Amino acid sequence: MNLADLYAIFPGSSGPPEHIEVPAEQVPEPYHTLLVHDHHMTVTMEAYHGKPVYVRVLQRHRAGSWYARKILLFLVGTERVVQFGIVRINLDVCSREVRRAILEESAPLGRILIRHNILRRIEPLSFFRFQTEGELGRLFRLNQPGETYGRLALIHYEDHPAVELLEVPTPEPLDEEKLRRLKAIVRG
Numbered sequence: 001m002n003l004a005d006l007y008a009i010f011p012g013s014s015g016p017p018e019h020i021e022v023p024a025e026q027v028p029e030p031y032h033t034l035l036v037h038d039h040h041m042t043v044t045m046e047a048y049h050g051k052p053v054y055v056r057v058l059q060r061h062r063a064g065s066w067y068a069r070k071i072l073l074f075l076v077g078t079e080r081v082v083q084f085g086i087v088r089i090n091l092d093v094c095s096r097e098v099r100r101a102i103l104e105e106s107a108p109l110g111r112i113l114i115r116h117n118i119l120r121r122i123e124p125l126s127f128f129r130f131q132t133e134g135e136l137g138r139l140f141r142l143n144q145p146g147e148t149y150g151r152l153a154l155i156h157y158e159d160h161p162a163v164e165l166l167e168v169p170t171p172e173p174l175d176e177e178k179l180r181r182l183k184a185i186v187r188g
Helices: 003-008 031-035 041-049 096-104 109-115 134-140 176-187
Strands: 019-022 053-063 066-075 081-090 121-131 147-157 160-169
Touching (some): 003 081, 003 160, 031 041, 031 147, 041 053, 041 081, 041 109, 096 109
Antiparallel strands (some): 019 121, 053 066, 081 160, 121 147, 147 160
């Protein structure tokens, strides 16, 4: 799995934004604490921002047992985008109830998987620094281009990769209080 493969799932996609791969230890704060861990990003984003998030599906694609979606996460009660993502999941590993919840597209994938206690082993694969020009900047509603960081990860089901993920938080200034709160949760 790589960035180009995930973007290629969606017809008419412009492909991944300009990026370079970086080692985990070179991912700066607050992105290091937001990304360099083996937890669901739904929980991480909610802990960092102190509010629940909701999902908006931008594009979807279904091919056999595989379902993919390009999404934005927003803070509840706001129109503030906090994360862009691409998710590709093998629906065959899910129960009928979980599959139905995923295809309803009304909840973030992490929340569904946690609620049903499945697909809990998350393996970060690589980290990237992204430029936020073009589509990514528009999705994040940025006034001027900048940079952010993201990760590719796998979620495993019984030691088999079942979900491929690209997770990219909206560019964030360093907020020490939010970071302390998140670190306490991540460690704890």
